Amino acid sequence: MSIAFVLTTDDDIREVELPPPGGTRPAVCCEINARLLDVVRLTTRLDMWIDVEGHDVKPVNRVATALARRHGYTWQNYHGDVLLCGVNGDGDTIGLTREQTVGMLTHLLDVVT
Incomplete structure (x- = not known):
């Protein structure tokens, strides 16, 4: 089972x-309710998929924006729901490892509080 996280604009x-x-791209579109996607490479092993059109019509995602800022992406806010997932050496979207999942949840709790 490949696990990822959706960070919602409701801080969920x-x-x-x-x-x-x-089948990743269509699934990501469905999960974050997006038509056009872009990816923000937070680290060499962690991607954040975003809605390209969300900036104009969706609320700011405070958790995603704080997480991106912690990884050096300080120049913009991120809007709409986003999907956090792993990435392999070939740039393919993959599920988070158990270690990444535990670390990410701990990191996200720190970002939210």
């Missing part, structure tokens, strides 16, 4: 299951 963190490779 929801666990989701990623599909097998090849």
Whole structure:
């Protein structure tokens, strides 16, 4: 099972299951209610998928914005729901490892509080 997290504009963190490779982009669009996607590479092992059009029409995602700022992305706010997932050496979207999941939840709790 490949696990990722959706960070909502309501400051909620929801666990989701990623599909097998090849079906990731449509699944991400569905999970964050987006038509056009972009990815923010937070680290070499962690991606944040965002809604390209969200900036114009969706509320600021405070948790995603704080998380991105902690990783050096300080120049903008992020809008709409976002999806956090792992990334492999080839740049493919993958689920978070158990260690990443525990670390991410701890990190997100720190960001929220």
